[in-house]
Amino acid sequence: MESLQAGFLDFHSVYGFFDFFLPDGMDWLAFVLAGGLVSFIVINVMVMGTGLYTWFERRVIGRMQARLGPNRWGPFGLLQPIADVLKLMVKEDTVPALADRLVFNIAPVILLVPALLVIAIIPFGDDTFLGRLNIGVLFIIGITSVNTIAVLAGGWASRNKYAMIGAMRGVAMLVSYEVPMALSITGVVLIANSLSLFDVVAAQGVPFWLVQPLGFLVFMAAASAEMSRTPFDQIEAESELGAGYHTEYSGMKFAIFQLAEFMAPLVTSIIATVLFFSGTRGWDPIPGQIWFVLKVFVIMFALLWVRATWPRLRIDQIMAFAWKGLFAMALLNIFVVAVEVMLLQDPNTGALTTSDLWLMAAINWGVTVVTIAFMAKVFGSKQWERPVPTPSPLANMYAEAD
Amino acid sequence: MSEMKSEPVILNLGPQHPSTHGVFRLRVTFDGETVVDAEPVMGYLHRGSEKLAEGRSYVQIVTLTDRMDYTASMSNNLAYVSSVEKLAGIDVPERAQYIRVICAELQRIASHLMATGFLLNDLGALATPLMYCFRERERILDMFEMLCGARITLTYMRPGGVLQDAPAEFWPALNTFVNDFPGYLDEIESLISGNEIVLTRTRDVGILTDAQAINASITGPMLRAAGVQWDLRKANPYEIYDRLDFDIPIGALGDTFDRYMVRVLEMRESIKIVEQCIRDIPQGPIRTGTPYFIRPPAGDAYASVESPKGELGFYLVSDGGISPYRCHVRAPSFINITALRDMLVGWKMSDLIIIFGSIDIVLGEVDR
Amino acid sequence: MYGLGLAKGLTITMKNMLMPGRMFTLHQYPDRKIGLLGLAKLEGTNPITYSIKRPLMTLKAMVGLASVEDRMPQHSRFRGEEFSWYEDRCTGCASCAKYCPLGIIRIVTHPSEKAVDEGDKYVLDVFDIDMGRCMFCGLCVEACPYDALHMGSGFEEGKYSRRDLVIDKQRLNDAPKRPSTWFRPQIEGQGFDPQSGDEVDWTKAGRHVKPSREDQQKKWAKR
Numbered sequence: 002m003e004s005l006q007a008g009f010l011d012f013h014s015v016y017g018f019f020d021f022f023l024p025d026g027m028d029w030l031a032f033v034l035a036g037g038l039v040s041f042i043v044i045n046v047m048v049m050g051t052g053l054y055t056w057f058e059r060r061v062i063g064r065m066q067a068r069l070g071p072n073r074w075g076p077f078g079l080l081q082p083i084a085d086v087l088k089l090m091v092k093e094d095t096v097p098a099l100a101d102r103l104v105f106n107i108a109p110v111i112l113l114v115p116a117l118l119v120i121a122i123i124p125f126g127d128d129t130f131l132g133r134l135n136i137g138v139l140f141i142i143g144i145t146s147v148n149t150i151a152v153l154a155g156g157w158a159s160r161n162k163y164a165m166i167g168a169m170r171g172v173a174m175l176v177s178y179e180v181p182m183a184l185s186i187t188g189v190v191l192i193a194n195s196l197s198l199f200d201v202v203a204a205q206g207v208p209f210w211l212v213q214p215l216g217f218l219v220f221m222a223a224a225s226a227e228m229s230r231t232p233f234d235q236i237e238a239e240s241e242l243g244a245g246y247h248t249e250y251s252g253m254k255f256a257i258f259q260l261a262e263f264m265a266p267l268v269t270s271i272i273a274t275v276l277f278f279s280g281t282r283g284w285d286p287i288p289g290q291i292w293f294v295l296k297v298f299v300i301m302f303a304l305l306w307v308r309a310t311w312p313r314l315r316i317d318q319i320m321a322f323a324w325k326g327l328f329a330m331a332l333l334n335i336f337v338v339a340v341e342v343m344l345l346q347d348p349n350t351g352a353l354t355t356s357d358l359w360l361m362a363a364i365n366w367g368v369t370v371v372t373i374a375f376m377a378k379v380f381g382s383k384q385w386e387r388p389v390p391t392p393s394p395l396a397n398m399y400a401e402a403d
Numbered sequence: 404m405s406e407m408k409s410e411p412v413i414l415n416l417g418p419q420h421p422s423t424h425g426v427f428r429l430r431v432t433f434d435g436e437t438v439v440d441a442e443p444v445m446g447y448l449h450r451g452s453e454k455l456a457e458g459r460s461y462v463q464i465v466t467l468t469d470r471m472d473y474t475a476s477m478s479n480n481l482a483y484v485s486s487v488e489k490l491a492g493i494d495v496p497e498r499a500q501y502i503r504v505i506c507a508e509l510q511r512i513a514s515h516l517m518a519t520g521f522l523l524n525d526l527g528a529l530a531t532p533l534m535y536c537f538r539e540r541e542r543i544l545d546m547f548e549m550l551c552g553a554r555i556t557l558t559y560m561r562p563g564g565v566l567q568d569a570p571a572e573f574w575p576a577l578n579t580f581v582n583d584f585p586g587y588l589d590e591i592e593s594l595i596s597g598n599e600i601v602l603t604r605t606r607d608v609g610i611l612t613d614a615q616a617i618n619a620s621i622t623g624p625m626l627r628a629a630g631v632q633w634d635l636r637k638a639n640p641y642e643i644y645d646r647l648d649f650d651i652p653i654g655a656l657g658d659t660f661d662r663y664m665v666r667v668l669e670m671r672e673s674i675k676i677v678e679q680c681i682r683d684i685p686q687g688p689i690r691t692g693t694p695y696f697i698r699p700p701a702g703d704a705y706a707s708v709e710s711p712k713g714e715l716g717f718y719l720v721s722d723g724g725i726s727p728y729r730c731h732v733r734a735p736s737f738i739n740i741t742a743l744r745d746m747l748v749g750w751k752m753s754d755l756i757i758i759f760g761s762i763d764i765v766l767g768e769v770d771r
Numbered sequence: 772m773y774g775l776g777l778a779k780g781l782t783i784t785m786k787n788m789l790m791p792g793r794m795f796t797l798h799q800y801p802d803r804k805i806g807l808l809g810l811a812k813l814e815g816t817n818p819i820t821y822s823i824k825r826p827l828m829t830l831k832a833m834v835g836l837a838s839v840e841d842r843m844p845q846h847s848r849f850r851g852e853e854f855s856w857y858e859d860r861c862t863g864c865a866s867c868a869k870y871c872p873l874g875i876i877r878i879v880t881h882p883s884e885k886a887v888d889e890g891d892k893y894v895l896d897v898f899d900i901d902m903g904r905c906m907f908c909g910l911c912v913e914a915c916p917y918d919a920l921h922m923g924s925g926f927e928e929g930k931y932s933r934r935d936l937v938i939d940k941q942r943l944n945d946a947p948k949r950p951s952t953w954f955r956p957q958i959e960g961q962g963f964d965p966q967s968g969d970e971v972d973w974t975k976a977g978r979h980v981k982p983s984r985e986d987q988q989k990k991w992a993k994r
Contacts, residue, residue, distance in 0.1 A: 062529070065788045066534035066787070067787050067793050067794050076836055077834075078835075162414050166414075234527060235753070239527075240524060240525045241422065241525075241752060243421060306785070309784050310777075312527045312528035312598065312600050312601055312604065313528070314603065316436060373774075390630060390655040391655075395631060396632075398632060398633050465908075466906065531784060542796075548846045548848070552848035552850035552909070552951060553907065567956070590783060594784070597775070
């Protein structure tokens with residue numbers, strides 16, 4: 002294992018800090034204290050960040066919808082999330098009579114925890130991280146799949162048909178989109194030649210969204226399906242199912258669902274930043290943390306933009322898109338990248354130079370354009386020609402009434 | 404591959420549901436996500452308007468008609484007062500007729516905007532097209548406020564004309580609106596009409612053929628989307644529609660997209676009509692003097708207009724007294740919804756919502 | 772090409788976000804949040820002069836806490852609450868009560884002591900309007916032959932109890948006389964705007980000038 006560097010916010014420096022003050026033989030206490038403190042900081046930062054994100058989302062979507070968005074509480078409406086949480090806290094916490102109480106209560110937590118766990122291994126800066134996991138990519142793919150269980154548990158335990166339909170759609174959709182998502186990340190791993198997120202960032206002499214745009218597009222599509230946002234928000238589908246799997250939830254449990262739901266785009270943007278936007282890399286003198294936040298911001302905005310504009314697909318169209326479109330595109334991406342890596346990489350070290358990456362980028366952009374044009378043609382071949390409207394012979398208003 | 408059959412699930416859509424456009428209940432039998440059967444259950448908003456009308460004078464009933472189709476009060480007023488005028492033989496001054504037509508067409512635009520916006524909302528577009536549609540509708544409601552001090556429950560028309568002449572500020576506002584609106588409609592259309600997701604969702608979905616539509620006596624944009632060129636404004640011109648030049652847009656297939664498209668095209672025609680009215684409107688009185696309590700001779704009359712939802716008719720029977728002996732409303736929403744089951748069976752749940760949304764019902768009118 | 776419609780949609784939403792002219796005609800009630808530029812414009816100066824003159828307000832505006840009063844501009848025909856009623860014009864004929872589709876106006880009168888033939892009118896004992904059931908159709912106003920009853924222009928008459936929603940003679944008399952110009956062309960002809968805060972005197976609210984007490988007495992004495 003590589004040597005752990007001391008950092009701005011990482012577990013080992015906090016542990017070292019406590020260990021310095023505590024007598025020998027009390028290492029375990031320092032460990033517990035450091036763990037508690039770091040978890041506290043991470044959870045609170047993420048929750049506050051999500052609150053801020055909800056404000057940002059509502060303002061931006063409000064502007065796109067030609068209205069203002071929240072502006073009453075606090076400066077520019079920044080305290081709106083707090084007002085929302087306060088309102089939800091004083092609401093009655095109802096549980097349906099026939100509900101499976103244990104599962105019903107535990108489902109929100111299952112949904113929230115994975116999103117927080119992912120944060121533990123993200124390199125926010127060169128020296129700002131919690132855990133330096135050498136299988137970070139695998140961890141992300143594994144942990145983010147857990148929310149399927151939460152969706153199913155919430156929908157099943159509610160004993161509500163709407164919740165059940167939402168949950169069933171959710172399971173089918175989330176499981177399907179895991180596949181293209183994992184495959185698109187495989188392309189990243191192939192180029193980086195490592196599963197560690199730090200190595201992925203270090204390998205991005207050229208940001209990977211330039212090197213493998215096809216993989217990036219597949220990742221973003223799959224990710225927005227994973228967090229069930231338009232055009233893939235069939236899990237909730239508020240115009241069809243009320244609120245989908247969390248129809249029956251109220252009070253703080255509902256708030257936790259909402260928190261997890263709004264944390265998802267944040268986490269997705271963070272992951273996408275690390276995997277495709279070269280994480281903390283940027284130009285001096287601006288520190289890496291700032292670059293990171295800026296990139297997350299840009300991706301979040303793009304997700305919002307799409308959310309505010311497009312309607313929702315039907316569930317069978319979503320599944321068809323996953324298996325017929327994204328799956329094929331992701332496989333093609335892996336194939337092209339694998340061939341390129343095999344030909345270009347240094348046979349001894351397995352490393353790719355920046356010029357290699359630029360060459361790959363040029364090839365992959367060509368491949369992407371051709372693929373998308375082909376896909377558009379395939380999907381668009383169903384673009385029915387509208388027949389010219391002809392008046393039906395069954396009724397003719399210009400004829401004299403008999 | 405044969406379809407896997409599962410146990411059917413009966414789901415009550417409504418009366419409280421985000422997409423039933425009111426308190427409508429649809430008892431749907433699903434096989435998985437596919438609709439097997441659908442049975443509309445109506446009457447949650449029944450207020451007995453027809454019965455209430457029997458105890459009110461002819462002018463007072465105008466206030467009841469406001470509350471039937473509350474997205475198109477002007478058309479309701481117009482249908483009702485036409486019926487009373489036919490019953491009592493009241494003439495309407497020409498200027499009043501022009502103002503009525505302007506109001507009815509503005510109301511048609513407002514109602515179609517609302518229908519389009521909510522159809523897109525049902526499609527899951529997070530209220531963005533809805534907000535754009537409401538932005539334009541707001542301007543129409545503003546003009547109604549100038550005319551008669553209210554935005555929804557207008558009570559503007561009276562037997563024998565309209566209540567009050569338009570104020571001075573109304574005409575510039577109308578001119579600006581008529582000039583701007585086609586541009587805004589283009590914008591809304593380029594957001595919706597070309598959108599591939601909308602096309603995938605709506606094309607060939609929920610087809611209602613012309614024969615089905617005629618058999619179920621469907622009227623309005625739904626009928627025209629099925630390809631039947633039938634519009635009371637041309638077929639049986641009332642007011643001054645015979646002097647105006649406009650087209651009746653029709654659809655090709657009768658699917659959900661056609662129903663949307665016909666509404667958009669009708670809005671463009673309505674703007675044309677309003678333009679012609681502004682150009683031609685004469686000066687003169689706006690109301691013939693009628694007594695407060697009209698006593699039509701004993702008899703009956705039926706008059707209908709092309710409301711945004713379809714043929715809206717009022718059948719009034721008079722016994723010579725100050726209130727009608729019987730008032731019956733031919734409510735287009737109510738009759739259009741009878742074809743719901745034919746369109747729904749076999750489609751997915753998401754399609755159910757948009758097919759239902761494309762009918763554009765208003766529960767105030769369905770239940771009355 | 773397939774897919775271009777999606778991109779076009781994205782440009783439309785972006786255009787609407789960036790162009791302030793595309794906003795709803797927004798009126799934030801009761802107060803409107805305002806920035807430094809807006810404040811300076813209200814004062815008629817430029818932001819720099821303003822910030823020197825009013826540093827505290829500038830700071831508030833910078834953090835988005837400054838607000839000014841705002842209200843939806845109503846058209847003068849707006850049919851609102853709190854009827855404007857002129858007792859001097861009212862004869863107690865109860866046309867409004869008969870014409871009301873809901874029958875929510877209650878009028879009780881008795882002949883005045885001076886008797887009608889001396890030029891006086893009926894005295895109103897009770898004039899109640901149950902606003903809880905009123906639907907603001909304005910038919911009562913249309914029916915009033917003496918232009919005594921007018922629609923009001925307010926909309927902030929929320930009450931905690933249904934009983935408080937019944938407005939009686941006293942409240943009608945005390946209420947500010949800001950009639951809506953709905954179905955009152957004579958007031959509209961004067962260019963009256965109920966939102967301006969002005970009130971309309973009973974002598975000006977009618978279609979024709981009401982004869983003075985002396986004229987009336989002379990007229991009636993002749994008979």
